[in-house]
Amino acid sequence: MPVITSEMRALIHLDTVPVTYEIEKGAIRKFARAIGDANPIYHDDDAARGAGYRGIVAPPTFLRSLVPGPERTPFPEPFDRILDGGSQYTFDEPLIAGDRVTVVSKLVELFEKQGRLGTMLFKVREIRYQNQHGRLAATQRTTTITY
Numbered sequence: 518m519p520v521i522t523s524e525m526r527a528l529i530h531l532d533t534v535p536v537t538y539e540i541e542k543g544a545i546r547k548f549a550r551a552i553g554d555a556n557p558i559y560h561d562d563d564a565a566r567g568a569g570y571r572g573i574v575a576p577p578t579f580l581r582s583l584v585p586g587p588e589r590t591p592f593p594e595p596f597d598r599i600l601d602g603g604s605q606y607t608f609d610e611p612l613i614a615g616d617r618v619t620v621v622s623k624l625v626e627l628f629e630k631q632g633r634l635g636t637m638l639f640k641v642r643e644i645r646y647q648n649q650h651g652r653l654a655a656t657q658r659t660t661t662i663t664y
Contacts, residue, residue, distance in 0.1 A: 534586030602660030
């Protein structure tokens, strides 16, 4: 019996509530230290400018700290168990200290497969990170598996 309902399909391509973050220099430095990345463009203004940037650059994985807003309509999740199915990123512009980034997510694909433990529901979301100039800084495509 299929798990995916028409109610679930109706949620495909609906944006979450947008959330805007100001990218702070201190947060970038803390994040870079936490992941053990000593690249000077993540810590020092002069090094970042010398490399051609406007200021300190956020490491690519910094995006994980910018959480999308809530879904406008909650997803009717049929399962309790969850797995991270991985993420793919496309980077268009670096995030620089002082940038304002708006984060919006949407469900773009929904499918099910049979596994050893039964039916698995795959939800693919696209998360867009747009800077204050209206330009796309990055896109994340992430898969969540529930069963």
